[in-house]
Amino acid sequence: MPIHFGTDGWRAVIGEDFTFENVRLVAQAISDYLKENAQSPDAPIVIGFDTRFLSDRFAIAVSEVLAANDLRVILSRADCATPVVAYAVRALRAQAGIMITASHNPPRYSGIKLKNANGASASPSETARVEEKLRAVSAPKIRAYADALKAGMITRTNFFPIYFQHIQQVVNLQTIGQGQWRVVADPMYGAGRGYLRSILTAAGCEVLEIRGEMNPGFGGIHPEPIEKYLFALMAAVRDHHSDIGLATDGDADRIGAVDDAGNFIDPHFIFALTLRYLVDVRKMRGAVVKTISTTQMINLLAEKYALPLHETPVGFNHIADLMQEHDVLMGGEESGGITIRGHVPMGDGILMGLLLMEMMSHYGKGLRELCDELRAELGAFYYARRDLRTKPFSKKDLVTRLKNDAPATMAGLQVVSVNDRDGVKYLFEDSSWLLIRPSGTEPVLRVYSEARSPELVEELLTQGVALSDAMRNGS
Template sequence: MDSRLAMQLNAWLALDPDPRTREELQRLAQPGHEHELAARFAGRLAFGTAGLRGEVGAGPSRMNQLVIRQTAAGLGQYLLQQLADAKSRGVVIGYDGRLDSARFAQETAMVLTALGINVRLTRRVCPTPLVAYGVKHFGAAAGVVVTASHNPPQYNGFKVYWGNGAQIIPPHDAGIAACIEYAAHQPVTLQSLLDAEQNGQLQWLDDDFFQSYRDAIWQSPLLQADAADKTIGIAYTAMHGVGAQMAKTLLADAGFQQLYSVAAQEQPDGHFPTVNFPNPEEPGAMDLVIAEARQHHALLACANDPDADRFAVAVRRGDDYQQLSGDQVGILLGHYLLHKAPAHQRLVGTTIVSSALLEQIALAAGGECYTTLTGFKWLANVGMKQQTAAQQFLFAYEEALGYIVGSLVWDKDGLSALLAFAQMTAELTAKGMTIWQQLEAIYRQHGMYLSRQVSIALKPDTADIGAWLRQNPPTSIAGMTVLSVADLKQGQHIFADGRVEPIPLPSSDVLIYHLENGGRVVVRPSGTEPKIKCYYQLVEQLVAQDELVAAELRGNARMDAFVQLHQASLPQ
């Protein structure tokens, strides 16, 4: 072991309060583990707009007790610098059902209260959307959720909300990161939870807090149904997460009685024993809830991810079930809410990689649609900024199964999305319509927007793909004319006729090719490995004699060819 690494190791061991991670580092210090030990000290786990997320383990590049303490200290110092009333407004803290989440949440509370900052800490596991709700509900300075959402069992995270109830965006991410770096070189002071409770700095959030969210959902006009068939069957899974109790309660409050929960996945379990990857987007993750739906002949098979901020659904189609894409759910909910909301509440939002169909639906309904970079930190913060008294925020979504319904929670909320989708389905059923018939009606009016995401692995020696595309701009892709290119890195929208317009989005290494007939390709090169992500969109028109299934088959065949031709045009 070189002397520099030995100094880093000894300095860390002198501060690490956890016997388990100390022992882990001491094992790695033995001969034969030099590479792994060096990786643990190659840098700190980076703090960004999504907070922290990484594997649990020893050292500064992992999630552990010392990293949590230093992160909490940095956050606390930043709040004290930025907000004169940070101490009294305090921080709301919640946590999911992962193995270390409760301990990490309590450590955060002990650090913040030692800095004089009041803390409201949930006494039990808590869905992530409730913390975002709690920040606004209590007028807190910030919120923290200890969660790794739908990542594998070995991960955990530290997610931060600002006082507006939305995830942090620049410059707060860099400001907090700088304070964490400073805190990492200082002693971190703690206050016991008992002392904090006795001196009034710690308030436990119990049933009344969860009830307040339940009441707020119940009072939202957007989440009420008119003439509706509440006898529809709904199968549900929490995917070993924290959503089951609230999800079942909200559905029961709304009058749904035919509820069937997947018992094997209902209770929080950080080992996630029945799924390979606890993300409802992953193949196989919905198998148990679809089996539950099939057993009871339920209409819907619904899922939240483990921290209940995402929502997924499979819908009965003939004798089987088909999972809707995130874009399809977003389009259905957007259409439903735009036709339900008052005229002064029709501002909706989506992202650069999600379907452009929502914008067409909004325009037809007299609403407005804004587009942001990927991530709910942007969807929420831009939505707040763009809304006016005459055009209030209604709905936003991204294709990765995230949805905001109304402004009760300024982040994706899988619980309110679940209820909204159930209410929409119940209203359609009462009219004698299915979800598939509603999709077909939307497609007939606006065109069937088909989407696909593909990650393309390139050879290690392939040139910088982003630079290559900028140096060799295509005039057509898969036989379709390129009408314009939006280069988010350069901040320019370049049209085929030579016009150039500025793009009002933060800089990001993204190229968006707008093609004839509504086609689109979004290319996101990777700056660290020979790989790109491509998001494809085609618009298939339904003719009078078309059936939806036939149009889908035709559109998917076009999409297959589109993707293959585009990939073949890239440098190999």
């Protein structure tokens, strides 16, 4: 069975490909890779796990293999968020981190995320070497959990205290407390449960946590903080007369928000609002990194503040690479993975929720008012995406045709540039854009658009689907 690491780890269906046998094989390949490439071979490996079915048992299975390979393991005592594990890697000077999670994917999936010594996702070259080791694995080494625990090769700990100590250096909890906000925290049954509730309560907020109990089926939803899965949060904010709702995905590396009226606030606005706050109020400067499918508001703000801007393919690993190489103030993507300088180079929904609260307290304004101010400054922006399941097609040929035969106008707007960094993106005269991007892992065509009105977004999406259909069918 081929096991392949995507942009952020290996994911598969539990009981089909994600089995104890395969998990142990992957753990052995990671062990072989680390023993050959680690700069600090005596440093430990940090391991965490989410709330999915058998995640804790899979984490123990991985730990048993690493311990059998003479690699010291620090294993979380309970389910924990991926950014907490990533920070623990740094704080404990570990050589790597492993997280058992399928992030925002449906409940039937599980996965393994591999973190490097900086807490960032392992690069494609690093995971390629793990896959190379995997092809050579015949049988994993295993040391019984109880024996490894007794020998000190596996230790259990709670990573939250060191994360909380760090967060207090990155976020001003005293400022947050001055707002005396009423907050609804929604971890969506995921590994982010308890974090926002604990931190915001300590800061002086009144916090209601919903969907925080252990539920490996995620209540029948996908643990992804997008509008169609957040109706429970919207209702809770309205019913409890709260000031804001904050949602994190299955492993808490993504953020979504709801304003006091129960309106969904997408990551595009969260990214833009936070960037403006960091520069205007905290007086921070540095480069900004965004993926190709992220709002043009970031481009306008980077231009306003004269900040270097980098646009990458989809996937936070591309952002992390730049954050480890350059002086980057902030990086983020449309899915809600966002982080700032001084934190780990990976998305952190917990951090971003706290920064929103700090921002609201500083301005003395709610999220709805702050979004209105941003629209007044930059103009209105609306965003939508369509995912189209298709028959298999040549992705390379489609991208070539979309680029070479680009239309001069779409929906009455002049095309001013064409970008083929990841799929094909048409940028229009008014900063609207359309992105047609084949999935890298399945026969799915993703069509994204951002424009100045909801009607124009829908028109661009419709024309984008028609254009891609025509190009794939050779007409």
